[in-house]
Amino acid sequence: MDLADPSSVRNLIRHTKPHWIINAGAYTAVDKAESEPDLAYRINTEAPEAIGIEAKALGASVIHFSTDYVFGGQGSTPYVETDPTGPLGVYGASKLAGEHALLSGGATAFIFRTSWVYGATGKNFLRTILKLAREREELRVVSDQHGAPTWSRDLARLAAHVIGHPELHDSQLTGVYHASGAGETTWAGFAEEAVHQASQREPGVRFATITGIPTSEYPTPAARPPNSRLNCSKLGTTFGWKMMEWQESCRQVMAKF
Numbered sequence: 001m002d003l004a005d006p007s008s009v010r011n012l013i014r015h016t017k018p019h020w021i022i023n024a025g026a027y028t029a030v031d032k033a034e035s036e037p038d039l040a041y042r043i044n045t046e047a048p049e050a051i052g053i054e055a056k057a058l059g060a061s062v063i064h065f066s067t068d069y070v071f072g073g074q075g076s077t078p079y080v081e082t083d084p085t086g087p088l089g090v091y092g093a094s095k096l097a098g099e100h101a102l103l104s105g106g107a108t109a110f111i112f113r114t115s116w117v118y119g120a121t122g123k124n125f126l127r128t129i130l131k132l133a134r135e136r137e138e139l140r141v142v143s144d145q146h147g148a149p150t151w152s153r154d155l156a157r158l159a160a161h162v163i164g165h166p167e168l169h170d171s172q173l174t175g176v177y178h179a180s181g182a183g184e185t186t187w188a189g190f191a192e193e194a195v196h197q198a199s200q201r202e203p204g205v206r207f208a209t210i211t212g213i214p215t216s217e218y219p220t221p222a223a224r225p226p227n228s229r230l231n232c233s234k235l236g237t238t239f240g241w242k243m244m245e246w247q248e249s250c251r252q253v254m255a256k257f
């Protein structure tokens with residue numbers, strides 16, 4: 001389906017009549033969204049709205065992914081689901097509107113807000129850092145944004161866990177849940193850990209030194225929240241699910257390279 005076209009979303013769902021709809025699709029170009037708000041809102045807000053309406057009509061349940069960027073990033077404690085939101089840019093605002101739009105349809109829906117997603121394949125921070133660390137002497141990485149890297153597979157397993165346990169398919173559990181890797185770090189901390197683990201695996205290879213820099217030295221069109229920490233307790237108490245420690249998931253991902 002084309003998520004930018006709500007009628008395409010509706011038609012496909014009506015045609016296939018799924019029991020579950022998992023929406024991992026999104027407009028994720030955080031900086032480009034500032035100059036393409038219409039497209040970002042179509043994909044991140046109108047598509048989840050259409051999914052919610054169709055799911056309700058079918059009696060289907062929904063798993064949808066959202067983001068730490070719904071928050072403004074003040075403070076230094078992990079956000080809980082009920083904390084006030086305050087997105088700093090179009091991407092976060094369109095994703096937040098998508099959460100509301102999906103829930104307004106009335107279907108059973110689980111929205112997992114996650115952060116700093118990466119994995120063994122695709123374009124992501126870990127793979128970029130490890131590539132550059134082989135090519136350069138020094139990498140300057142932002143060290144004043146705090147959060148937790150999340151393995152995409154951990155999120156996939158969470159979705160499978162929910163779907164695999166019928167007792168969790170309860171409309172009363174509809175809502176937003178925080179689901180990011182356990183623990184916390186900064187982007188520079190993530191890069192240091194990745195290079196540290198890579199050096200242990202390949203002692204003969206010289207990797208770049210990681211130097212922490214403030215966000216002000218790495219300006220971007222869209223502001224990023226300095227505090228992206230998410231408190232995932234509700235996920236544990238509701239679904240019996242604990243997200244992996246981010247260093248451990250980093251180890252497991254790197255073992256796949």
Ligand SMILES: NC(=O)c1ccc[n+]([C@@H]2O[C@H](COP(=O)([O-])OP(=O)(O)OC[C@H]3O[C@@H](n4cnc5c(N)ncnc54)[C@H](OP(=O)(O)O)[C@@H]3O)[C@@H](O)[C@H]2O)c1
Pocket residue numbers: 001002003004005023024025026027028029043065066067068095113114115116117118
């Ligand atoms: N990456 C992160 O750090 C992060 C952090 C927090 C939350 N999230 C959330 O996690 C979810 C997955 O993010 P991700 O990092 O996997 O993003 P991604 O790598 O950019 O993947 C987004 C997917 O959406 C698809 N898509 C985009 N526009 C579409 C359209 N018009 N019709 C159909 N499919 C379309 C893309 O397809 P193509 O590949 O064909 O373009 C791609 O497969 C999103 O909801 C995102 O907001 C991600």
